[in-house]
Amino acid sequence: MKPTIYDVAKAAGVSIATVSKVINNTGRISEETKKKVLDVMEELRYQPSVVASALTGKRTYTIGLLIPDLANPFFAEIARSVEDRGQELGFSVVMCSTDNDSKKEAKYISLLKQKSVDGIVLAAGFQNDTVLKELVQEKFPLALIAREIPELAIDSVVLDDFLGGYQVTEHLLSLGHRRIAVLAEKARSSKERIRGYRHALQNAGIEFDQSLILASEATVEKGYRNTVQLLDSSDPPTAIFATNDLLAIGVIQAGRERGIGVPDDLSVVGFDNTILAAIVDPPLTTVAQPIHEMGRQVMDILIQRIEDEKKMKQRVVLLPELVIRKSTKPLQVKK
Amino acid sequence: MKPTIYDVAKAAGVSIATVSKVINNTGRISEETKKKVLDVMEELRYQPSVVASALTGKRTYTIGLLIPDLANPFFAEIARSVEDRGQELGFSVVMCSTDNDSKKEAKYISLLKQKSVDGIVLAAGFQNDTVLKELVQEKFPLALIAREIPELAIDSVVLDDFLGGYQVTEHLLSLGHRRIAVLAEKARSSKERIRGYRHALQNAGIEFDQSLILASEATVEKGYRNTVQLLDSSDPPTAIFATNDLLAIGVIQAGRERGIGVPDDLSVVGFDNTILAAIVDPPLTTVAQPIHEMGRQVMDILIQRIEDEKKMKQRVVLLPELVIRKSTKPLQVKK
DNA sequence: TTGAAAGCGCTAACAG
DNA sequence: CTGTTAGCGCTTTCAA
Secondary structure (H helix, E strand, O other): OOOOHHHHHHHHOOOHHHHHHHHHOOOOOOHHHHHHHHHHHHHHOOOOOHHHHHHOOOOOOEEEEEEOOOOOHHHHHHHHHHHHHHHHHOOEEEEEEOOOOHHHHHHHHHHHHHOOOOEEEEEOOOOOHHHHHHHHHOOOOEEEEOOOOOOOOOEEEEEOHHHHHHHHHHHHHHOOOOOEEEEEEOOHHHHHHHHHHHHHHHHOOOOOOHHHEEEEOOOHHHHHHHHHHHHOOOOOOOEEEEOOHHHHHHHHHHHHHHOOOOOOOOEEEOOEOOHHHHHOOOOOEEEEOOHHHHHHHHHHHHHHHHHOOOOOOOEEEEOOEEEOOOOOOOOOOOO | OOOOHHHHHHHHOOOHHHHHHHHHOOOOOOHHHHHHHHHHHHHHOOOOOHHHHHHOOOOOOEEEEEEOOOOOHHHHHHHHHHHHHHHHHOOEEEEEEOOOOHHHHHHHHHHHHHOOOOEEEEEOOOOOHHHHHHHHHOOOOEEEEOOOOOOOOOEEEEEOHHHHHHHHHHHHHHOOOOOEEEEEEOOHHHHHHHHHHHHHHHHOOOOOOHHHEEEEOOOHHHHHHHHHHHHOOOOOOOEEEEOOHHHHHHHHHHHHHHOOOOOOOOEEEOOEOOHHHHHOOOOOEEEEOOHHHHHHHHHHHHHHHHHOOOOOOOEEEEOOEEEOOOOOOOOOOOO
16 A cells, blocks of 8 residues: 555654655754654655645645647647646646537536645637636636637637738739738637738738638648639639648648649648748748747746735737748739 | 534434444445434535544545646547546546656655645656655555566556557558658657667568667657758658657658658658547557557556556556548659 | 545644 | 644445
């Protein structure tokens, strides 16, 4: 059987209170007994039970991470960065892939609460507002990453999506493109990116064309389908801004299939700068999110919140960076 | 404050023992009181504390998943499949990315034990044999996925790597290739794949050339470097078998840089059939691992082990499937 | 069919 | 500086 605090107390000839104190470095213990206890702990390979200590009101040192899909490289990278920072700070993270399904979201949240996690970080795309509001009301430690909910006061770290959309569009405009389509996912961040896009168009005096905006789920498949649709229209775009890399890859594939070369006949820009962007051919011009930094910051913020529920709420906005690769090119004037 | 079992007992006018019994569906309770208790539980939105129940010797319904790197698509997919099955069965999974660092492995294992997880699944590439042996000795519930340790009796679900390597090589041989290099990672599974490769060569009466085997870490970068090295050698291969997709992508990139076209001048085969394989250009001929099935099976096996430590140990071997795409082609005879 | 009570391993007053 | 003790929320005999 695993040794308990009683075992080490007995072996060290002290009380469990004393052992507890040396474990937690609280109270005042003579160097001598402290050393003895430490020695015994080592000898017995004693490890305090987090479960027991949690029951007395202490932390579980575990947080939940809700993301749409762990198999999506963008979220996998977010998860990794959150996990890394958690590890550094002594927190474990339990993974919850929700598939943007509000049922699963609710189920996971409920599960996490039963398990007394110390806090939860929510990544992009949380559908279930009701559950969220409850969490906020009961002041459950929460932090958002790559996701904003303007109407709720929740700590969050986000990318400046507006700027990202703006940068993309400006880049495309500078290459001479005027007819720029947007493949968007149905998330709020996409709306911001589109807003940036519109703003850039406006600055350039170009009229916004709603028919150029297509919304769908964030998959290669959808990117492909929507691109086919665009390409088959009477007045196809010369550039496509996909609000994530997966969609952008779908664009490239559709182009290839239709004999529309990227970037020669069609420029395409992605978003997120996932590992995929560097791997597709042509390598994707895309917007880099500082994922590692974001993961680090949510964890820090969440843990601050856990430690002090009255701490000022904050929203950290990080800036995107346009990574120009080979999928965009000056517009060829038709001869 | 969150309601406890006492709150519902009081509100229902029964003892906590009774409440406990209806929660766990144990003992004999009259339909009447059962209903009352259930109602009260609902009304109070009571959720039993997993922490408290774990302290009395019950499960935590949490398992640990150790993988090299969550940001690697192959492992992300494994993680997702494990998580999915866990979710179905009521288990949470806490993620641990080890970077194949035996220090981190030991640290994570220790942490997981402190948190009283019910079991651990270990994915490919566990360095720290000492820790592992201890775990086995103390009969800690363990299961391996995509990883075999012949000298240790541990439940595991693996791919038939030998067959995978054989299939790849046979395919390449059938295309007329005779000089086939291998980029391997330093894992046992790679050794098996190489064994399959050698076996296929032998069957074809081709002599094995050790200089054609290069080992490294599993990154695009390493694949690139090693390919450059091969290409610059006096007698370069006409085909390269990379033991995972990441390496294979490095091969393609190196080829592109050197003006060696894939598949025209060089055939390349990957392994794992990650999302990347479908996305690179040319799409990668690769070996598909039934990841979803593997994840499902490890979880099932692990949970069986948790429930009955004396259950027969087993090793499930799933079969690979060669997915032929565009990165391989019959050898061009030089004119 | 129900409930009283002992304990799971640990923490935190409080006393000494 | 150290120990006694009362919980934390739940499960599980054992009586009633």
